[in-house]
Amino acid sequence: MTTTTPRRSGGLGRVLIAVYGLLALAATGRSVYQIFSEFDHAPLAYSLSALAGVVYIVATIALLAPGDTWYRVAWITISFELVGVLVVGLLSYLDPILFTEKAVWSFFGRGYGYVPLVLPILGMIWLYRHRPRVVEPVAANAEPAGTV
């Protein structure tokens, strides 16, 4: 069965990708700095931040790249980010000592303007609306991505 994956990188998706790229940059850059300068303050939180940063990079690429495989990778990475921010967000309220506010997921992303909490949800809505469809003669006129 042939499927077609609508372009995910068009239109509003561009903005989503740009924000994902920014968050990837912010999370990776900052956590690398934190790991080298003050790892002992919150080793778990900083390690998770670095992991989050790397996964954000993969998510950014997956949103940009075309094809079914990348579509699946995008779902996996974005789901991972949502689970991460929810679990760590909850844990950080239960044990504030373990999770510093300066980490990406701590306190549901408060230190990052809650962007880490909102972005996976927007990403999932975006992915759902651009899901692969079975190619049929009639279904060929799937909504064109990138309409201005």
Added chain:
Amino acid sequence: MIDWFTTVQVIVACAAGLLSVVLGLAGRTPADITNGATVMVEALLLAQIVISIVSPLAGNTPTGSGLEFWVYLVTAALLPPLAILWGLVERNRWSTVILGVACFAVAVMVFRMHQIWFVQLA
């Protein structure tokens, strides 16, 4: 780092960000006004780089980590050119929104730089 200059910088970056997001959502492609606003944000960042090099010589040193401060400043200065370049390659309204997103990101980063330089509580 100079307190009032940094405040001006955050205000200008927010204004430029708001302008581009609004015009972008209104359907405008990147134009002189939005690119110009972004260039202004970049010009202030370049001035901030000069100020931050000179300040320590005059005894005005960061209270926090100098390395962290410079990582923020250099990264922030890269964002406006990248956003403008993006808008030149892809000419649609979303590129205008991205100009705005870059300006807002610069505003947040300058705010963080201000904290690192002046109020280091940790």
